Every structure is written in structure tokens, then in C-alpha cells.
Amino acid sequence: MGTLDNRLYEWFGYSSFKHNQREIIESVLSGEDVFLMTATGSGKSLCYQLPALLKQGTAIIVSPLLALMENQVQELKQLGIKNVASYNSFLSLKEKKSVLNRLPEYKLIYISPESLQQKDVLDKLSRLNVSLLAVDEAHCISQWGHEFRTDYLKIGEARNKMGSPPCLALTATAAPEVRKDILDKLNMKDPVIKCDTVDRTNISIRTIKKETEEEKRIELIDCVRKLPKPGMVYVGSRKKAEELAEAIKNEMPFAASAYHGGMTKEDRHLIQQQFLLDEVQIICCTNAFGMGINKPNIRFVIHFDYPKDIESYVQEMGRAGRDGQRSTSILLYTEIDHVFPRKMIEWEFPTEEEVQYICEVLRTDDSHDVTRKRVESYGFEDVHARFISHYWEEWRNKEDARSQEEFINMVIKRRKGWKFNKLIQMEEWISNNNKCRRETLLETFGETLQSPAKQCCDVCGITEPLEDVDEAGDAGFPMMSWQDRLYALLQQQTHKG
DNA sequence: CGCGTTGTATATAGATACAACGCGGTGCTCTATT
Numbered sequence: 001m002g003t004l005d006n007r008l009y010e011w012f013g014y015s016s017f018k019h020n021q022r023e024i025i026e027s028v029l030s031g032e033d034v035f036l037m038t039a040t041g042s043g044k045s046l047c048y049q050l051p052a053l054l055k056q057g058t059a060i061i062v063s064p065l066l067a068l069m070e071n072q073v074q075e076l077k078q079l080g081i082k083n084v085a086s087y088n089s090f091l092s093l094k095e096k097k098s099v100l101n102r103l104p105e106y107k108l109i110y111i112s113p114e115s116l117q118q119k120d121v122l123d124k125l126s127r128l129n130v131s132l133l134a135v136d137e138a139h140c141i142s143q144w145g146h147e148f149r150t151d152y153l154k155i156g157e158a159r160n161k162m163g164s165p166p167c168l169a170l171t172a173t174a175a176p177e178v179r180k181d182i183l184d185k186l187n188m189k190d191p192v193i194k195c196d197t198v199d200r201t202n203i204s205i206r207t208i209k210k211e212t213e214e215e216k217r218i219e220l221i222d223c224v225r226k227l228p229k230p231g232m233v234y235v236g237s238r239k240k241a242e243e244l245a246e247a248i249k250n251e252m253p254f255a256a257s258a259y260h261g262g263m264t265k266e267d268r269h270l271i272q273q274q275f276l277l278d279e280v281q282i283i284c285c286t287n288a289f290g291m292g293i294n295k296p297n298i299r300f301v302i303h304f305d306y307p308k309d310i311e312s313y314v315q316e317m318g319r320a321g322r323d324g325q326r327s328t329s330i331l332l333y334t335e336i337d338h339v340f341p342r343k344m345i346e347w348e349f350p351t352e353e354e355v356q357y358i359c360e361v362l363r364t365d366d367s368h369d370v371t372r373k374r375v376e377s378y379g380f381e382d383v384h385a386r387f388i389s390h391y392w393e394e395w396r397n398k399e400d401a402r403s404q405e406e407f408i409n410m411v412i413k414r415r416k417g418w419k420f421n422k423l424i425q426m427e428e429w430i431s432n433n434n435k436c437r438r439e440t441l442l443e444t445f446g447e448t449l450q451s452p453a454k455q456c457c458d459v460c461g462i463t464e465p466l467e468d469v470d471e472a473g474d475a476g477f478p479m480m481s482w483q484d485r486l487y488a489l490l491q492q493q494t495h496k497g
Numbered sequence: 498c499g500c501g502t503t504g505t506a507t508a509t510a511g512a513t514a515c516a517a518c519g520c521g522g523t524g525c526t527c528t529a530t531t
Contacts, residue, residue, distance in 0.1 A: 065524075089526050114525045140523095148523060237521060261523065287523055340521085342498050347521060383524095 004050070011053060012079060018043045020194060025050055028132065033191035034168045035138075035183060041294045041322055042196070044170045045072065048134035052108045053081065057131035060162070061110045062155060064140045066090050067269075068292045069110040076108070086110040087121070103128050113151040116158050125158070130165040135186065137291060138169035139311070142181040146415055147348055148383060150390035156187040167191075173198060173315045176446045198314055198445050202321045204455035204462050205437045207331040207430050216332045220244070220304055221251055223330055228299040229254060229281040234316055236305035236340055238262045238286060244304065245284040256282035259289045290316060296323035303331040308341045309422035310429060310444045326455065333430055345419045349412045350384035358388040359404050436460050 004022065008014050017025075021043055027034050028051040038044060052059030063069045069086040076084045083106050085099050103109070103124055115121060135141065135155060145152030159167060169182050169191075183191060210216045220233065233248075235241050238260040245258040257271045257280045268288075274280040276295055283289065287307065301320045307313050313331075321327030350358070358380065388408055395407045402410070429440055437457035439449045455462050 112525060118526095144523070149525070151525080239521090291523095336499085339498055339500090344521065346498080 007050065007054065008046075011050070011081060012046065021046060024192075024194060027192045028166065028168055029054060031166045033166055033186075033188040035179060035188065035191045035193045035195075036168065036170050037174055037179070037195040038170075038172065039196060039318075039322075040172045041296075044136070044172075047170065048132060048136075048168050049076070049108065052132055052134075055131035057129035057165075058103060058106050059108045059132040059134060060116075060125065060130055060165075061108055062113055062116060062133070062135045063110050064112070064137050064144070064149075065291060066112070068136070069112070071292070072110055081107070084108045084110075088112050088115050100124050113149060113155055117151045117154055122158060122161050126161045126163070128162070130162045132168060133159050133162065133165050133186075134168040134170065135182075136170050138182050138186075139171040139174045139178055141169075141185050142174070142178040143311075145185065147387055150386060153185055153390070156185050159187060173311055173318070173445075175311050175444055178311065197442075197447055197450075198318070199438065199442055199447065199449070199453075200318055200321060201453040202324055203317060203327045203329050204453070205317070205329050205441075205457040206462065207333065207437070207458060210332060210334050212334060213336075216304065216334060217244075217247065219332055220302060221247065223300070223302055224248055224254070224282060225252055227328060230275065230278055230295075230298055231282055231300035231302065232289070232298060232316075232319060233282065233284045233302045233304055234307070235284060235286060236344070240304070241284045241286055245282070248282055248284070254281045255279065256284060259283050259285040261286065261288040287312065287316070290319060293319065294322060295319070297325070298322070298327065299325075300328040300330065303329075305340065306331055306333060306337065306426060306430060308344065308419065308426065310426050310441065313426065313429075314441060314445070331430060338427060341423055342420070345416060345423065348419075349416055350381070350388055350408075352409065354380050354384050355388060355405055355408050355412070358385055359392065359408070362389065362392050362404075433459060 004025065005016070008017065019042065020038075024034060024036055024047045028047065034047075036044065036047060048059060048061060052061075061072075063072070066086075066088055069088060070090065073084050073086050085106050085108075087096065087099050087109055088111065091099065099106075099109070100120065111121075133155075140149070141152045141155065159165065164187070167186050167188055169186060169188070171182075174182065179193070179195075182188075208219060210219055224231065224233070233244060235244060238258075241258040241260045245256045248254065248256040255274075257274065259268060259271050259275075263271075271280060271283070272289075272293065275283050276293075278297075284304075298320045301317045303313070303316070307316060317329035320329060391408045391411050392404055395404050398407075400407050425444070429437065432440070436449070436452070436459050438453060438460075442449050452460065
């Protein structure tokens, strides 16, 4: 037994590494940049946690959600690893100061990309011995960075300020161009790249076309009734999430709940817990639900509205069947469904009016607080203001010959075009009934289909119809005993991360 | 990209025509107020 195995056992209580963990950890320890794409639940966190504990200095872990950071810190503390902290708005001013003044005492610091951009934080980090920069859920750089959370694009810059420590990017799903984007935005040089297949052979794939929204609803209710549970239904709006959860509750004896970003943190946490414990069997949600959730026994994922790109689809359908048991992905659509995602893309970007107004404000006074207040009082989207503000800065760094407005409008045009193309790719996948769906999904990830799945897709032919998949029937899901629930809880704790 | 709701004008006391508008997801953070 080598030192790594000893430490693995001593700190984390595992007697052996999972598949390529050791290799990854050795690369990280030797100071190489590493890009790792591997399924949720296969032990990604350990790939930075173990090196962080072994190396001199402090590891900085960038994480997208406060809840994820808190979970990770808590888990490590439970393992007896105490010199760990998170730095985010969850802390009081006093606590923040305390963490900043004691940085060298910590082995790992979890931080949001937004907090990482704060001047006092960057100043402290530039004088700290940073052992490693890990970016968890790194696809966020590409998926959120360009429009929604632009601080994701500035992690590379922060990395330079920290003295360019070794960098580790971790994600479960990233197509080749997203990988390229991540490597580029993090300034990674000749990284070790490890990518597992995204193929999930235990999940059968169907798309079902309906004539109207109403027919879609009837089909949804029918599917939910027949399929083994628990399961998830993805929808495009908060309102629809609530409506469909109600409809399901009214028509069958299964507990269903809505989940979306408009609910309070408490409600979201409660519903998530109930779902994890099988107390809620059906969850109707927007794309707010998913990240950081590792529930092994989800039997189906139904898309009532389809996502705007294939990667989101793969991420979402991939939440089914983590336990390896047979599971189903169904996408329901109608002819008119193409309208909604196009509207969403349009809505995501600032209008020309917003660009003009916000640029004018920035020209006269670019202190961000003032900008924000004026923009809000004008009724513009906060996200749009920050988008413009970000590309304003980029314009300044590039010393582009065009005016700020021209530059920003050019960015918008380019990004919109990109997003529309991704959407068209998704729609072509849906409507192409001549080619194996799995094969096409794998192609978008630069993979080729190795061996066809037994229950592949509606093009290849799924031998077992929906009706036969049903085993529990309308009898409902058996309630778990408290012993089983406790066991399930403990299992979750062990398998997380 | 389209749909349903609300607002306005017209012309006449209830109804119609048509324009304008809102609808719509993902989360961090800081600040002021209770």
C-alpha cells in the first residue's frame, strides 16, 4: 500500500480508489492542469480534496451554488477535516473578515465565482500560497458565463493573479466545443484530459409527437401513471411546473411536487429532501432542479418542454438510472413548441435600447453601484446590466476600434446566433426519425456508439412497450420503513461527491 | 417567433375594433428596511 492509499483510508475511510481516480490525483499532485469529465457519483470531489490535503498551501475551489459549498464543507468537517471554509454571502461581515485573515490556515476554501472577483479577496489570494485551483461543475463557465453569470469568464484572470496555480476543471457533461471553451477561459496549458463516455445504456430514449398541448398533457399523465417511479418532469416555466404537479396529484395517488427558482430556499430544500427519501415520487421542475443532486433510483425523466441544447438534454435525462437499473427518457413535443425556446433566447439578451442606455450610464459614471441603482430604477433587467457592464470592460481591455455599443451589439449578435444554432441542432435531433437517437447524442460529444443498448431508442425500436415497463402499477410506491430511510440517508452521505 | 389579457377609442348606453402589453429560467451579492 502506497502513501495515497493510506491517506485515502485515513482521511476518507475508503479502502480503494474508484476507476481512474488515482491517475487523476497523481496528475494533480505532479502539478499538471487536468480536465476531468466523469459521471456524477463517480468521485470527482476526491480528485481535488485529496491533493488539497497533501499539497503545501491552500486549495481554492470554485463552486456554482451556495448549497453545494455548504454541503461539501459540512461533509469534510464530518470526516474530521476541520481546516476547511467557504467564502460567500452566507457569511456575516465579521466571519468574512475572519476567513480572509486566516487564509493560510485552511487547506480548502470553497468560493463562488462572484466572490472570487471581489478586490479584497483577490488581493489576499495574490499573496497566498495557492496549491490548486479547482473549478467544480466547470460546464457552468460555458453554459452560464457568457450571459448569465459573467464572473465565470473571469476565473482565468483571477488564476493569473494567484500566480497561476495548477488548475483542475471537473464536470459531468461537456461537448468538445464546451471543453475547448473551458480550457481557454481557465488559461489551461497542455492539460491532461480525461473524459468518460456520456452514454447511459440503461436509459431508453423516446420522443413522442402530439398535435396539441392538451394531448401532450394527456400523454404525460398516461406515462406518469404507467412508468415505475420515482421520476422527474422537466418544464419550461415555473407556472407550468406548478400546474402539472397539481394535475398529477389530482389524477393519481402519487405524491407530486413542483420545484423552481421562484420558491423559497426552505421550500426547495424540503422538496428536494422529500424527493431524495421517496416521500415525493414525482417532481415537476424547471432547470433549477438538478445540479448537485445524486439520487440513484430515478426511473424516468420526461421532458414536457425541451431544453435549448443537446447538452442540457443529456444532463437532464442523465439524472435517471444512476443505479444502473433500467430507466426511461421521454421527450414530448408538438409543432408549435419551437416558439417558446426562441423567445427565451431573445429575452436572455439586452435590447438595443438597453445597450444604449446602460452604455450611456457607464460613460458618465462607471462605479458599479451607481450603475446598478440607476439601471434598476429604469426597470431594466439586472442580468442585462451586468452583461453589458462585463462586455464594456472587455471592450476596454481590447481597445477595440468600434464604439462600446457596436462592440456589445456585435457580441450579442454572435452569441444569439450561436444559441439559435444549438437550438436548431436540438430540434433536428427531435424530428429526425431515421437515425438512432443515442448515436446522434454521442456524436455531439465526439463519441461513436460502441455497442447498441438493449433498449435503445424509438428509432432502433424499444422491444418493451411502456405498458410492460410498469411493475408497481397504480398500487403506488411502498412506503419505506424508518430503517430503510436511515439506510438511504447514510448511503447518500457516502456516495455524494 | 404567438397568445391571451388589458386599455382605449368610437359611438351611443352595451358593444365592437384594434392597439399595446406582458408573458418567461438558471444565482450570486449588497444594501436598506423591518
